[in-house]
Amino acid sequence: MRIVAVMNYKGGVGKTTLTANLGAVAASRGLRVLLVDLDPQTNLTFSFFTIDDWHDQLKDHRTIRQWYGAEIPGRDISLADLVVTPKRVNEALKNTTGQLDLIASHLGLIDIDLELAARLGGTTTLDGSKRRFLDLHGCLRHAFEDENFSEYDLVLIDCAPNFGLVTKTAIAASEHILVPAKADYLSTLGLDYLVGNCAALVQQFNDYVNHKPETSGHRPIDPAFLGVVFTMVQIYSQQVTLAQHTYIEEVRQNSRVPVLESRIRNSPRHFGDAGESGIPAMLSASGKDEVVREFDQLADEVLGALTLSAGGHR
Ligand SMILES: Nc1ncnc2c1ncn2[C@@H]1O[C@H](COP(=O)(O)OP(=O)(O)O)[C@@H](O)[C@H]1O
Numbered sequence: 568m569r570i571v572a573v574m575n576y577k578g579g580v581g582k583t584t585l586t587a588n589l590g591a592v593a594a595s596r597g598l599r600v601l602l603v604d605l606d607p608q609t610n611l612t613f614s615f616f617t618i619d620d621w622h623d624q625l626k627d628h629r630t631i632r633q634w635y636g637a638e639i640p641g642r643d644i645s646l647a648d649l650v651v652t653p654k655r656v657n658e659a660l661k662n663t664t665g666q667l668d669l670i671a672s673h674l675g676l677i678d679i680d681l682e683l684a685a686r687l688g689g690t691t692t693l694d695g696s697k698r699r700f701l702d703l704h705g706c707l708r709h710a711f712e713d714e715n716f717s718e719y720d721l722v723l724i725d726c727a728p729n730f731g732l733v734t735k736t737a738i739a740a741s742e743h744i745l746v747p748a749k750a751d752y753l754s755t756l757g758l759d760y761l762v763g764n765c766a767a768l769v770q771q772f773n774d775y776v777n778h779k780p781e782t783s784g785h786r787p788i789d790p791a792f793l794g795v796v797f798t799m800v801q802i803y804s805q806q807v808t809l810a811q812h813t814y815i816e817e818v819r820q821n822s823r824v825p826v827l828e829s830r831i832r833n834s835p836r837h838f839g840d841a842g843e844s845g846i847p848a849m850l851s852a853s854g855k856d857e858v859v860r861e862f863d864q865l866a867d868e869v870l871g872a873l874t875l876s877a878g879g880h881r
């Protein structure tokens with residue numbers, strides 16, 4: 568099982584679109600994929616479920632909000648019990664051996680995120696507060712160790728555009744981080760800041776683990792940046808526009824995050840209806856479309872870096 572956090576501080580850069588479509592392409596290649604929606608905006612969830620179905624089937628008992636809502640997340644309810652198999656997309660995958668499952672989000676996750684952060688301060692001894700830090704930040708990682716998750720080849724976590732505690736649990740749980748970005752100033756501005764904040768989290772977590780390795784109950788973490796994938800890239804006459812090309816090269820040369828070779832073009836025709844059909848666009852679009860080829864290339868690049876090929880390595 569490979570766990571990848573998809574994140575960027577900026578909203579609207581294509582995180583959710585990329586998570587849904589990359590997950591769907593990986594599943595169409597025969598992999599068992601789990602998508603986790605950790606964004607209170609709930610867009611990934613609504614890419615697979617209608618609002619009515621979410622309301623009737625998921626909202627009160629089966630979203631990540633109920634899980635993070637416990638004193639220590641996972642104490643009251645098991646993460647595996649939240650996994651759902653969305654119908655429409657799996658119907659579209661029925662001629663493959665792949666599967667696409669989801670853990671749904673909830674708009675109320677935003678309040679839980681703040682409550683969780685407040686719980687960090689709840690203990691008085693130094694050892695107690697280190698332990699609390701590790702238990703809270705390591706909760707998602709710990710939950711994925713459940714054998715129910717070992718059947719998945721790939722877990723993609725769609726993070727909120729912030730560095731709140733819920734996002735930090737995703738970083739701690741992930742071996743890899745994928746950063747979608749638009750090729751413009753604002754979307755690339757926060758990249759080094761993101762790298763710095765991740766490094767600070769890793770250092771603090773590992774310092775606390777190493778302080779009392781036998782009793783901490785946690786192991787050190789070491790998430791690696793897979794890289795930046797540029798999305799919504801403007802192409803004219805088969806070429807990236809000069810302005811965007813300049814940004815991409817600037818990031819390639821100056822940023823601490825590698826830039827993936829694959830990029831995804833701006834294609835409102837494919838991504839304009841943002842998931843109303845319940846089936847990610849890349850599963851239903853014509854294989855002749857350039858953007859389908861781009862997603863295929865991205866899947867090659869990402870799955871290759873994760874050493875995951877069709878049929879899966881677990
Ligand atoms: N490659 C693309 N071409 C055109 N529109 C896109 C593309 N990727 C995403 N979009 C659209 O841009 C908006 C923001 O994308 P989204 O994936 O929701 O971003 P984020 O999750 O980072 O906030 C959505 O309306 C989505 O449909």
Ligand SMILES: [Mg+2]
Pocket residue numbers: 579582583584606608610611
């Ligand atoms: Mg999103």
